[in-house]
Amino acid sequence: MTAGTPRNSDLGDSRDEIPPGTLYLLILKTLAVRGKLHGYEIADNIQRSTDDILQVEEGSLYPALQRMLIKGWVTAEWGITSGNRRARYYTLTTAGRKQLRLEVSQFERVMGAITRVIQTV
Amino acid sequence: MSLPGEWLRRLQMLFHRRQFRSDLEEEMRLHMELRQEQQIEIGLSPEAAFSAAHRKFGNTTRIQENSYMTWGWEWLESFAQDIAYGTRAMLRSPALTVVALVSLALGIGANTAIFSLLDAVMLRSLPVREPQQLILLGHGEDNGNSDDRGQTDLYSYPFYRQLQQRNAVFSYTAAVFSVLNAVHGTVEGRTEAEPMNVQLVSGTYFPTLGVQAPIGRLLNDADDNSEGDHPVAVVSQAWWKRSLAKDPAVLDRKLKIGSTIFSIVGVAPAEFFGTEVGKAPDIWIPLSMAQAVPPGWKGYKDNFSEALYLMGRLKPGVTTAQATSNVNLLYQQIIRSFPDANLDQRNLEKLSKARVPLTPMANGLSSLRREFSEPLQILMGVVALVLLIACANIANLLLARSTTRARELAVRQALGARRTRIIRQLLTESLLLALVGGALGVALASVANRLLLRMVSGGLDTIPLDVSLNTRLLLFTLAVTIATALVFGTVPAFRSTRLELTSTLKAGRSSQGTGGKNPLARALVVSQVSLSLVLLVGAGLFLHSLVNLNNVDLGFNKENVLRLQIDSTSAGYSGDTDSVRELNLYHQIEDRVSSLPGVKAASFSLFTFHEGSWNNNVIVPGMNVDQNIDVKHNIISDGYFATMQIPLIAGRNFGPQDTATSQHVAIISERMAKTMFPSGSPIGHHYYIHDVSPENERVVVGVVKDVKFGDLTEAPETLDYYPHTQYAWDLGDFEVRYAGSFTAISTTVQQAIHSIDRNLPIADVTTLDEQIARSITNQRLVSQLSAFFGLLAVFLSCIGIYGLMSYVVSSRTQEIGIRMALGAARFDTGWLVMREIVLLVTIGIVIGVPITLMGTRLVANMLYGFQGTDLASLASAVILLLVVAVFAGYFPARRASRVDPMVALRYE
Structure with a gap:
């Protein structure tokens, strides 16, 4: 499972790459918390909730969303934004929630392991 | 997920x-x-x-x-693009595309069609339970001598019963009558008799094969345990459909065959065609009823009426070797134990030498196989070569095309197309070509195999054979052609995508694979020429052989003779029980037909030509001659020699003086006269057929010229003729020598026969000429098809040569231009091209000749009338190839000679 490889931004801001494999987790979690969101809102939300540390590349976001549509983790439908524009809103499905739990536990296991390594040094 | x-x-x-x-x-x-x-x-x-x-x-x-x-899905999209592009590319050079597709279609179609027939005749297993356990006693030959002890192909019914009880190796044993009884029977409730092919079988036949009835029941041993008591019949699915229109109440229907009413007890499965490939019986009747089915075999209780094939199903675990030793032991014991066995010195000697070979019967019996297995194998070889030539052609065309496209590919690469993408596109194009060609091939094959079956049937009713396309071979052939297309379509693709872009773009059309450096294409043309030579010489040999067969001296005049069969036994006549009535019928028919306008002579006979034989050993008192010579007998009416125009050499013809009560007489063939009566005239001499007893004594009254009797290639046979007045027999053959139109005579003759008895079934109305042609159906099939494929091969090779040379000329335009600018004559530039063609063809021929000579030896059996290599065929094939190749090369050569030096040089 490869989450599109985030490329180094050329804006020069102090921004960190999203760790490989965690893009799905971030999108799933964001949708779980916020409900219905369109693409820009997902990216914006991730950026805000990480205090601008993690920035989602559009180049990774859209292919990732397509993959999640194929997997059936999310569904998409057209709606109207607060600014009265047409936007495609993504919603989490039951399969998506299940996947989120899976990804979270996987991430925690890996994180715990890494933390243990760091602390022993 | x-x-x-x-x-x-x-x-x-x-x-x-x-x-x-x-x-x-x-x-x-x-x-x-x-x-x-x-x-x-x-x-x-x-x-x-x-x-x-x-x-x-x-x-x-x-x-x-x-x-x-x-x-x-992106692969699908680019695939669709490639297909569209490939289709456009194919349509841009329609000639090349058509040639490639036709080559493929013929290659695939011909191979599949011929193999399907080969498969049906030779390879396919019987549709029965575990066919590999089935074993036949003997080789399945059906012409034994009725006097010989120790023959091992046909057996008597009592022998079958003995073997069945005493053997230790078969779980089932069954007997099948060696010929189909072609009778005319009537479905009860109808008035018209219809032709029916009846197979007499033992009651164990169906249980041995393990075949189950979809409707009713099949025969069982109880139907066969007492003679004459079981008028039951099983009908084939095809007959049920054809004659009864699939009547669901089939088990209530009855058949009248001869004078017996048979009840239909069951219908055989659709796929079951009996045990002989190419003969599909309509009806199976137990052997216990054999006497009731015309012509009424009386051998049910006769220890030495040997007319049955025997087969067995091996018990599990029994090997063929064990079975062979058990069967051979029993064979000697059973035959010697029959009380009426004639165990004289000669028979004992023959018997002690007799060995019963066991033959696997998984593929069934087949006389068709004996006749056609060799021709079909030869044809299979021929079409395989055609396929090779077709593949070479496609390879050549694709090579030439991709080379001319080198520039286009270079441009595309320069514009950023990835190499893999270009290769994939070329692959798709080749695949497209192969698949379209393959589809055409399948279409062709499905038409061709029906045509082929009709050719094999030789003008008779189409042989009942399932020749549906053989999927395995079809897939194999498709795979071969697709592989060819892929390999030869992409080898150049790899080569041209590796090239130095700039040089190709700069140099234009002259840089890639210029004329001088295309050994692959040249090798392909050379091999095409060699293979074509092989096929052409083969075709020449077979045609020559066919001409020889058609010119064989028959000993009789085959022109203007109508012949037909009259099934008098089915209409209730019998030479056995009322010979006077049947003889009267024959006389009446002969008289009435002879007096018809346009009829010159008419006669009855037991045989005419290629209809089997009835033979015995004869004993000539006082002559020291080989007693083991088979003499073939014919029974004829007085007009036979006149009708057939067989010249009488000595003595007299049969006449009214030869009656049932007068001295039994015979007319013998020249060969018999020379063999049996080497000294002096045979006229007036006596001899005995079968054994020395008064009823078997004959006196020679005449000698006639030798005739061909069994087939066209036989040596002169020892034949004798008996008058039908002295030998009561149901003669089926009726011959009429006529003048004028066949159709008119055919109608009036049949009307005349029916005016005497309107119930007489008439069958197989044809000319004697046609009957003789049928006997060489296999040779005709081989020579016609090999001629067709030989010419096809030459045609394909010419296209190969033309394609290669056109390409060479166009890629060498520059060089030719320079030569011309330097003063070369137009003739020389043309010769430059022609020289190359002649060289390639010569190399091809030089390679082809030894292959041809080896191939000739393989088909020697099929050739008639000349020995070894036929120089005429070889020479004419070589000349034909050269002429055609030069013709194919002429156009590119002319183009080369017309190159304008200025245009050619400026082009660069």
């Missing part, structure tokens, strides 16, 4: 991909605009915000493509 759901979503996306693209685009545009607004909010100018947003977003097209590719 349910997989089906995932694929469903992917498929939905595939069908709405236009919608998908516009959705994605709109979604990303919104994203960009929102980003831009956000930048303005934090204080950037609209222009700066716009460019920042764009920078941040990156290449939108690329993101779209990536998103799109996520769904995994």
Whole structure:
């Protein structure tokens, strides 16, 4: 499972790459918390909730969303934004929630392991 | 993650991909605009915000493509593009495409058709339970001598019963009558008799084969345990359909055959055609009823009426070797134990030498196989060679084409096309060609195998044989051609995509694989020429052989003779029980037909030509001659020699003086006269057929010229003729020598016969000439088809030569231009091309000749009338090839000689 490889931004801001494999987790979690969101809102939300540390590349976001549509983790439908524009809103499905739990536990296991390594040094 | 759901979503996306693209685009545009607004909010100018947003977003097209590719359909799209492009490329050079497709279609079609027939005749297993356990006693030959002890192909009914009880190796033993009884029977309730092929079998026949009845029951041993008591019949699915229109109440129907009413007890499965390939019985009747089925075999209780094939199903674990020793032991014991066995010195000697070979019967019996297995194998070889030539052609055409496209490919590469992408495209194009050709081939094969079956049937009713396409071979042939197309379509693709782009672009058409450096294409042309030579010489040999067969001296005049068969036994006549009545019928028919206008002579006979034989050993008192010579007998009416125009050499013809009560007489053939009566005239001499007893004594009254009797290639036979007045027998053959139109005579003759008895079934109305032609159906099949394929091979090779040379000329235009500018004559430049063609063809011929000579030896059996290599065939094949090759090369050569030096040089 490869989450599109985030490329180094050329804006020069102090921004960190999203760790490989965690893009799905971030999108799933964001949708779980916020409900219905369109693409820009997902990216914006991730950026805000990480205090601008993690920035989602559009180049990774859209292919990732397509993959999640194929997997059936999310569904998409057209709606109207607060600014009265047409936007495609993504919603989490039951399969998506299940996947989120899976990804979270996987991430925690890996994180715990890494933390243990760091602390022993 | 349910997989089906995932694929469903992917498929939905595939069908709405236009919608998908516009959705994605709109979604990303919104994203960009929102980003831009956000930048303005934090204080950037609209222009700066716009460019920042764009920078941040990156290449939108690329993101779209990536998103799109996520769904995994891009291969399909590019495949569709390649197909469309390939189709356009094929249509741009229609001549090349047509040639390639025709080559493929003929290669695939011919191979599949011939193999399907070969498979049906030789390879396919019987549709019965575990056919590999079935064993036949003997080789399945059906012409034994009725006097010989120790023959091992046909057996008597009592022998079958003895073997069945005493053997230790078969779980089942069954007997089959060695010929089909072609009778005319009537479905009860109808008035018209219809032809029916009856197979007499032992009651154990169906249990041995393990065949089950879909309707009713099949025969069992109880139907066969007492003679004459079981008038039951099993009908074939085909007959049930044809004659009873699939009547569901088939088990209530009855058949009248001869004078017996048979009850239908069951219908055999659809796929079951009996045990002889190419003979599909309509009706199976137990051997216990043999006497009731015309012509009424009386051998049910006769220890030495040997007319049955015997087969057994091996017990599990028993080997063929064990079975052979058990059967041979019993064979000697059973035959010697029959009380009426004639165990004289000669018979004992023969018997002690007799060995019963056991033959696997998994593929069934077949006289068709004996006749056609060799021709079909030869034809299979021929079409395999044609396929090779066709493949070489496709290879050549694709090579030539890809080389001329080198520049196009270079341009595409320069514009950024990846190498793999170009190779994939060329692959797709070759595949397209191969598949379209393959589809045409399949279509051709399905027509061709019906045509082929009709040719094999030789003018008679189509042989009942399932020749549906053989899928395995079809797939194999398709694989071969597709592989050829792929290999030869892409080898150049690899080569041309590796090239130095700049040099190709600069040098234009002259750089790639110029004329001088294309050994592969040349090798292909050389091999095409060699193979064509083999096929042409083969065709020449077979045609020569066929001409020889047609010119064979028959000993009788085959022109203007109508012959037909009258099934008098089915109409209730019998030479056995009322010979006077049957003889009267024959006389009446003969008289009435003879007096018809246009009829010169008419006669009855037991045989005419190629109809089997009835033979015995004869004993000539006082002559020291080989007693083991088979003499073949014919029974004839007085007009036979006149009708057939067989010249009488000595003595007299049969006449009214030869009656049932007068001295039994015979007319013998020249060969018999020389063999049996080497000294002096045979006229007036006596001899005995079978054994020395008064009723078997004959006196020679005449000698006639030798005739061909069994087939066209036989040596003169020892034949004798008996008058039908002295030998009561149901003579089936009726011959009429006529003048004028066959159709008119045929109608009036049949009307005349029916005016005497309107119930007489008449069958197989044809000419004697046609009957003789039928006997060489296999030779005709081979020579016609090999001639067709030989010419086809030459045609394909010419196209190969033409294609190669055109290509050579166009790629050497520059060189030719320079030569001409330097003063070469037009003739020389033309010769430059012709010289190459002649060289290639000569090499091809030099390689081909030894192959041809070896091949000739393989088919020696099939040739008639000349020994070893036929120089005429070889020479004419070589000349034909040279002429045609030069013709094919003429056009490119002329083009070369017309190159304008200025144009050629300026082009660069």
